Amino acid sequence: MNTITLSNARVVTADEVFTGTVRIEAGRIADVARGGTVTPAEDCGGDYLLPGLVELHTDNLEKHLGPRPGVEWPVHSALAIHDAQIAAAGITTVFDALCIGDLDPTGFRARTLRPSIAALREAVAAGSTRAEHWLHLRCEVASTDVLDLLTEYLDEPLLKLLSVMDHTPGQRQWSDLEKYRVYAQKHDHWDETRLADEVTKRSALQQAHSARNRHAVVNLARERGLALASHDDTTVEHVAEAQADGVTISEFPTTLAAARAARAAGQGIVMGAPNAVRGGSHSGNVAALDLARAELLDVFSSDYVPASLLHAAFLLVDDAGWSLPRAIATVSRNPAQMAGLTDRGEIAVGLKADLVRVRPTAHTPLVRAVWRDGERVG
Incomplete structure (x- = not known):
């Protein structure tokens, strides 16, 4: 599997929310880091990044x-x-x-x-x-x-x-x-x-x-x-x-x-x-x-x-x-x-790269992208 980097996301971990980057390798979360946009990466545009x-x-x-x-x-x-x-x-x-x-x-x-x-x-x-x-x-x-x-x-x-x-x-x-x-x-x-x-x-x-x-x-x-x-x-x-x-x-x-x-x-x-x-x-x-x-x-x-x-x-x-x-x-x-x-349920290093990119609206949260084991499925 290729390495995937998701950047400029509002990452929701078990304890906090921060703007940061999540790197995926071999279907697992390899790194979770604070900070703005990095390149090359998929820019999440400030959307929330949640566990699947x-x-x-x-x-x-x-x-x-x-x-x-x-x-x-x-x-x-x-x-x-x-x-x-x-x-x-x-x-x-x-x-x-x-x-x-x-x-x-x-x-x-x-x-x-x-x-x-x-x-x-x-x-x-x-x-x-x-x-x-x-x-x-x-x-x-x-x-x-x-x-x-x-x-x-x-x-x-x-x-x-x-x-x-x-x-x-x-x-x-x-x-x-x-x-x-x-x-x-x-x-x-x-x-x-x-x-x-x-x-x-x-x-x-x-x-x-x-x-x-x-x-x-x-x-x-x-x-x-x-x-x-x-x-x-x-x-x-x-x-x-x-x-x-x-x-x-x-x-x-x-x-x-x-x-x-x-x-x-x-x-x-x-x-x-x-x-x-x-x-x-x-x-x-x-x-x-x-x-x-x-x-x-x-x-x-x-x-x-x-x-x-x-x-x-x-x-x-x-x-x-x-x-x-x-x-x-x-x-x-x-x-x-x-x-x-x-092996899942939160954004943490070593867990399955099951992730959801979400954009809130005035009426309902909108799912923008979904990954399962680091593979895009939605």
């Missing part, structure tokens, strides 16, 4: 697999579009969050799971992705097939993260059944009869399967040394259960009480970047920026909008009074450390 963003939980692939209701897009094409959008957002490491088990066993997620993992495996092996992709398997513990499906993929080399989740109406994210009714009628077009039937059926599935399946998933994560997250904890009791299970990551706690309990339990707290950008949760749950102001936020996840990740980090500066290095850590160093990736 690290995304622990994105459903973005699903959006491209099903671009419209009733439409299923070819999986390799969907993956390529997803990957390009991820890189364009400044994300250089991404955990694709795919659902293991579905409360509707004939549903979209059930049909696309195996093709998605196969396509991802093929693309990574061929070196055809712009971002570095890993797997985050989201285990729907109320489903009947979650353990069979998870067992099928436990030896997948791309697997680094498991999460336990339960989307049964009437609890956690859907504690308010009225909000669940609005969501189901809008997205699934259920009438009142179908809605009542589904609530009854899914509640029965939870009673029959959730406790046993959760226990099994937790044990499998321990046996394989996989990082484990808990999804949508709502009560102090939910967090206590997660703590007993050895959970280290609290994904999207839905209440202030749950976030406080997660902090007390030493869990890393992940919130949705779209929540911050929109000014609140689309489900009526606690606002991400409120948790940031209460010192209860460690990581942002773009969830369903890749571009929200960088935007949300800058909002921490504007709306929560955080320093820029601290804010950028929520989308770089902190998620990398949670996933056990110690």
